[in-house]
Amino acid sequence: MIGGGTRVVGIIGDPVEHSLSPRMHNAAFEHLKLDYVYVPFRVSGDMLRKAVEGVRALNLRGVNVTIPHKVSVMPLLDWVDENALDIGAVNTIVVERGELKGYNTDGLGCLEALKEEKVEVNGGKVVVLGAGGAARAIAYSLAPLASELVLLNRTDSKAIALAEELRRKGWSVRGGGLRREVLEGELKDAVLLVNATSVGMYPDVDDSPVPREVLKSSLTVFDAVYNPIETKLLRDARSVGAKTIDGVGMLVNQGAVAFKLWTGVNPPKDIMRRAVIDGLTGRGESDRGSCGARCGNNC
């Protein structure tokens, strides 16, 4: 029941109709009987500045930020945390005493998702596919834990540039092209493979960034794509006996970190996961559009 004391949070982006975050957060608020509500706000680029000032003026508790505003919102904030500065994108704003603070919860969400599945990267070699926003968040969170991190991207130059950026932080990182022969060599001694490209995302559900023949049972394969929940890559990985982790875990955990920042309370992640899966599989009231959402877009 929305009342005079209800705190408002939400998501600003364009589009936002497909977002699973409202159902995920509202399910958690309801479960904990917290007096909060999560609302989608469709905000076009030319309205972003006004919308962000509105977040402050209306004394919202905070908002998630999604495509296309994750980068352009940064200069509009009073403070941005170091991890979000590294990643170069903000996906969560918290309003503290009228000040707008920016965070990026994707990296922590990735780490938590792996932890939940009892995946240890300590001392192992990690291969991350992609060099876009999702790959940046994932690479910044995993590079400090890996003995070596290898970034492979369709456009080689982007992976090579990101690898160099990460090496300047003191981590062991190499970049290269996302090609079969490169994958074959790099996966031989890797413990974890992460797909942070959009390959395999709805509607291209029969695509995979990795040929099945180069996958091995000794790998853990984590796909940041969550729509479909089991991508072709994960299906192939499962068929060769590899451990698989779907993208729902990262979506839920990035949301859980934002939830804690706003409310100070640990959310019921099982309830959030159920709400996301119901949304993705069309059970209950469906709010999923046809664009195909993924965790890198944090919505």
Ligand code: ATR
């Ligand atoms: P996000 O913020 O969700 O990561 P992004 O920044 O647009 O989205 O990044 C998309 C990633 O998927 C990139 O690494 C992109 O590769 P390029 O840098 O070469 O564009 C990758 N990607 C998208 N479509 C792809 C495809 N068909 N094959 C291989 N990689 C693809």
